[in-house]
Amino acid sequence: MLIKRIKTFFKAFARHAENDFTKVPMDTWSKRFNLCMSCEEIGNTIPETCKQCGCVIYLKTEWASEECPKGKWKKYEGK
Numbered sequence: 763m764l765i766k767r768i769k770t771f772f773k774a775f776a777r778h779a780e781n782d783f784t785k786v787p788m789d790t791w792s793k794r795f796n797l798c799m800s801c802e803e804i805g806n807t808i809p810e811t812c813k814q815c816g817c818v819i820y821l822k823t824e825w826a827s828e829e830c831p832k833g834k835w836k837k838y839e840g841k
Contacts, residue, residue: 767816774828781827786838794823794835
């Protein structure tokens with residue numbers, strides 16, 4: 763699991779960098795974060811991670827370039 767988390771993090775970080783490190787607005791982050799925290803795929807770890815992709819929830823939900831692997835929220839397009 764640790765290897766998967768590291769690989770996933772670096773892929774997500776690369777997308778985040780390509781997107782000029784753009785973060786979502788606070789209201790979008792809050793919606794994303796709450797969806798993740800109520801999902802059955804939330805890991806029993808600190809910090810909380812997604813069992814599907816291994817990402818740290820509070821980071822993945824604030825990066826505009828990211829999307830939920832289960833399709834619960836999409837990449838932020840600024841709309």
